[in-house]
Amino acid sequence: MAERRAAAVLAEYQSARDLGPVFELGSADAELNELRACLIEELALRGRRAEDAPEAVAWAAASPFWQEHPLSWLPWRLTPMEGRPTLPHYFAGGSAGGLQYTLPEGARLPGRAAGDLPVVTGNRLDFALEAAVERWAGRHNGRVESSIHLTDGPVGPDTVHPVLLSLGLDCLEGLATSEHLAVFTTTPAEAWRVLFTAASLGGGHDDYRWRGAYGRLAAWRSIAALVGVPDDARPGEVEQRAAACTWYGFNASTDWFNYADMDIGLLVVSPDGRRLAVLAATDYDGG
Secondary structure: OHHHHHHHHHHHHOOOOOOHHHHOOOOOOHHHHHHHHHHHHHHHHOOOOHHHOHHHHHHHHHOHHHHOOHHHHOOOOOOOOOOOOOOOEEEOOEEEOOOOOOOOOOOEOOOOOOOOOOOEEEEEOOHHHHOOOOOHHHOOOOEEEEEEEEEOOOOOOOOHHHHHHOOOOHHHOOOOOHHHEEEEEEOHHHHHHHHHHHHHHOOOOHHHOOHHHHHHHHHHHHHHHHHOOOOOOOHHHHHHHHHHOEEEEEEEOOOOOOOOOOEEEEEEEOOOOOEEEEEEEEOOOOO
16 A cells, blocks of 8 residues: 555656656566556646656566556546546645545436336346445445446436436435435536545545545446446446436435535436446545
C-alpha cells in the first residue's frame, strides 16, 4: 500500500520527465515495479503524459510485470468520460481535498406511470458491479447492494421510478411512500466520478483507501459491469456502451442509508431498455 501513496505524491509534485529515472531498466524489485505501475496511472489522473518519459515507455514495453498487471488495462490518458477528476492534495503528514461521493440530484422523475409496467422476468447477481465500493462493505458502517434485472418490455423515464420500487431491493425496504424515493437522470461521467471517489478514498478511512491508480481501475470495473460489456472488453468499448445506456441516480428515506455524504444509488438501463443494473452503497466515517 505504501507504493500507492508514494506514486500519488510523486505524480502530484513531479513531471513525467522528472520521474523518468524511476523507470530505468535493470531492476526486478516487485515493490519498485508496483510503484512504477501506480505512477503511470497517477500521472494520467493529473492530465500528465507518462509517455513523455522515454524510460516509462521502454519499461512498459519490456516489463512482464507491467504487461501482466491489472493496471495495464487502463489507458495512459484520461478519457472523455473521466474528464478531470478531483484528487486529494498531499502534504507532509496527510492529505486534503473536497471530494464528493454523492450524485448531483436533478429533476425528479414521476413516481407513477400511466398504463402497465414492464414485468421483471429475471434476476441475477454480478459482484463485479461492486468493484468500486467492495471495501465499504468491510466497514461496520458500510452496506452495499447490487443486482441485475431483466424485463419483458423497455423501461423508460416514465416507468423507471415504479419499476425500481418493484425490484424488492433491501435498500428500499421500509419506504414509507413512493414520494420518499427520488429518481433522477444522471450521466456516465457523473457516475464514474462518484465511483472513482468511492474506490480511491475507500469510504473515508486511510486504511481502506486504494488511492488513484487502483481507484481508477475499480471505477472502470464497476462501470463495465453496470453496462454489461463482455469481460474482455477494452476501455473504449466500455465507454461506448456507457454512452448508449440510460443512467439514473436515486436516493431514498430508508433505514438502509446512512444519510451522510457517502450515499450512492445508481440504476443503469441498457440501450434496449430491458436490462437494469442497480448499485447502492452507503457509509460514513463516524467510527
